[in-house]
Amino acid sequence: MKTLIPMISNKKENLWDDSRVISTQTIPINQDRHVIIQKWKESGYTFLTYFIPKQGLELLNKDLLIHFLADGGIDLDVKHPSNLDSFSDTNGLECWRLTFTISDSED
Numbered sequence: 001m002k003t004l005i006p007m008i009s010n011k012k013e014n015l016w017d018d019s020r021v022i023s024t025q026t027i028p029i030n031q032d033r034h035v036i037i038q039k040w041k042e043s044g045y046t047f048l049t050y051f052i053p054k055q056g057l058e059l060l061n062k063d064l065l066i067h068f069l070a071d072g073g074i075d076l077d078v079k080h081p082s083n084l085d086s087f088s089d090t091n092g093l094e095c096w097r098l099t100f101t102i103s104d105s106e107d
Contacts, residue, residue: 004032004033004034004053004055004093005026005034005036005053006034006035006036006051006052006053006089006093006095007089007090007091007093008024008036008038008051008089008090018042018043019040019041019042020040020041020042021038021039021040022039022040022041022046023038023039024036024037024038024039025037025038027073027074029052029068029069029072029073029074030072033052033053033072034053035050035051035052035069035072035074036050036051037049037050037051037074038051039102044104045101045103045104046101046102046103047099047100047101047102048080048099048100048102049097049098049099049100050069050074050076050096050097050098050099051089051095051096051097052065052069052095052096052097052098053093053094053095053096054086054093054094054095054096055093055094057096058094060096061084062082062084062098065084065096065098066078066098069098076100077100077102078100080100080101080102081100081101082098082099082100082101083098083099084096084097084098084099085097
C-alpha cells in the first residue's frame with residue numbers, strides 16, 4: 001500500500017477570509033499514513049486542525065478517530081471544543097478534518 005499523505009493548499013480561496021496559518025507539520029502515524037497538523041487563527045480564535053487520510057477509517061466517528069490518533073502517538077488536548085468533517089484534498093484524496101478551538105477570541 002502506498003503512503004497516504006494529505007495535500008493541503010495554502011492558497012486563500014475566499015478573499016473575505018481573515019484566517020492565517022501559523023504553522024504546518026506532517027507527522028507519520030505509521031508506515032502507510034501521515035497526518036498534517038495546522039495551527040491557524042481566524043477572527044481572534046486559534047485553531048488546531050488535523051488532516052487525516054480517510055481510507056480504511058471511513059466508519060470512525062470523532063471519538064474513535066481521536067483514539068486512533070492517540071494510539072499513533074499524536075498528543076491531543078481533547079478538553080477543547082472540536083469539530084469533525086470530511087473533505088477532499090487538492091489531489092482528490094478523501095480526508096477527515098478534525099479541528100480543535102484552542103483559544104477564545106481576543107476581542
